Amino acid sequence: MAKRSYKKAFLDLGFTSIADGGSVKPQCVLCYEVLSNESLKENKLKRHLQSKHADYVNKEREFFQRRESALKKSRFEPAPNPALLAAKQATLASYQVALRIAKTMKPHTIGDTRL
Numbered sequence: 001m002a003k004r005s006y007k008k009a010f011l012d013l014g015f016t017s018i019a020d021g022g023s024v025k026p027q028c029v030l031c032y033e034v035l036s037n038e039s040l041k042e043n044k045l046k047r048h049l050q051s052k053h054a055d056y057v058n059k060e061r062e063f064f065q066r067r068e069s070a071l072k073k074s075r076f077e078p079a080p081n082p083a084l085l086a087a088k089q090a091t092l093a094s095y096q097v098a099l100r101i102a103k104t105m106k107p108h109t110i111g112d113t114r115l
Helices: 008-013 042-052 061-075 082-104 110-114
Strands: 015-020 023-028
Touching (some): 008 015, 008 061
């Protein structure tokens, strides 16, 4: 099954793209609904706009661009948790120490005296 691709002209219909599981899907900038990749056809996107957002059918591209930028700003993830970052760094350091001990081909107890 061939994957469809997003076209910039779809923004005129109120849709932007979102990557989901390795495929590109259309996302409505008005209701934030994510449609399937099969819906990346102009007639299906137009039908969504006309049936669910009839008031916005004749809006200009700039309106949808503003809505798209607001949507993309809301997609950003919050700042990472510092405790989670410290735990990841500690795990990485532990793996690096274990690798160095394994490369010496000595018993793992050497880590207590070597470091």
